[in-house]
Amino acid sequence: MRQKLQALSNLQKVDLEVAAAKKAAEGYPKQVAELEKEMEAAKAGVEAERAKVADIEQQRHTLEQNIGDEKDKVKKWEARLSEQRSTREYSALAREIDIARKANQTMAEALSDLGKALSAARESVKAKEEEFAGVRDRIGAQMGELRQKMSESGAQIRQLEEKRSKVAGQVDGNLLRRYETIRKKKLPAMAPVIAGACQGCNMSLPPQMYNSLRVSLGTEICPSCHRIIFAAEALESPAQK
Numbered sequence: 001m002r003q004k005l006q007a008l009s010n011l012q013k014v015d016l017e018v019a020a021a022k023k024a025a026e027g028y029p030k031q032v033a034e035l036e037k038e039m040e041a042a043k044a045g046v047e048a049e050r051a052k053v054a055d056i057e058q059q060r061h062t063l064e065q066n067i068g069d070e071k072d073k074v075k076k077w078e079a080r081l082s083e084q085r086s087t088r089e090y091s092a093l094a095r096e097i098d099i100a101r102k103a104n105q106t107m108a109e110a111l112s113d114l115g116k117a118l119s120a121a122r123e124s125v126k127a128k129e130e131e132f133a134g135v136r137d138r139i140g141a142q143m144g145e146l147r148q149k150m151s152e153s154g155a156q157i158r159q160l161e162e163k164r165s166k167v168a169g170q171v172d173g174n175l176l177r178r179y180e181t182i183r184k185k186k187l188p189a190m191a192p193v194i195a196g197a198c199q200g201c202n203m204s205l206p207p208q209m210y211n212s213l214r215v216s217l218g219t220e221i222c223p224s225c226h227r228i229i230f231a232a233e234a235l236e237s238p239a240q241k
Contacts, residue, residue: 056118
């Protein structure tokens with residue numbers, strides 16, 4: 001019986017290694033997603049600054065067109081001044097010309113302010129692009145490391161699963177079927193009993209069951225956690241007893 005228990009114990013050791021490897025691997029996709037999110041945020045920062053530049057350029061273009069239109073209007077009105085026959089008409093047109101010139105002056109000042117704002121916005125874009133380049137390089141390196149770990153983890157899990165198939169072939173059929181049923185619900189699926197307590201759930205066994213396990217060195221099902229249980233001394237070699 002000790003050999004059967006040892007074979008099952010060996011299988012559980014492999015299963016625990018597989019579970020640990022899979023749990024470690026589960027974190028990699030989340031880390032990749034977080035890095036991608038950080039990259040997108042940095043990229044969005046650049047795009048936002050570029051959008052500001054484009055908006056200011058559009059405002060400046062519109063203002064330049066308006067100034068050009070107003071200047072053309074003033075030139076036409078100035079050309080018409082000499083054509084005015086009455087003082088009243090001349091004064092009215094001169095007043096319109098003066099208003100247009102002041103409006104042009106105001107727009108010229110606004111254009112100057114837009115030029116300064118555009119220069120600052122372009123500097124901001126440059127800074128954001130440099131920041132993004134740094135983030136991209138750092139994240140690129142981290143992503144490369146994560147992909148390497150994912151590849152290595154996948155290879156490790158495949159190797160362990162191959163090992164499991166071989167080890168499972170050495171386990172008693174009836175014991176294996178019972179173990180597999182429990183393993184689907186919890187792992188470890190088997191636990192030793194020490195000093196009358198199941199080491200899977202730490203609950204004390206009925207004295208009769210514990211004594212039976214110690215005498216038979218076989219297996220039972222824990223009444224509390226429903227794991228396969230056995231007396232710890234059942235796995236001890238004759239030299240250890």
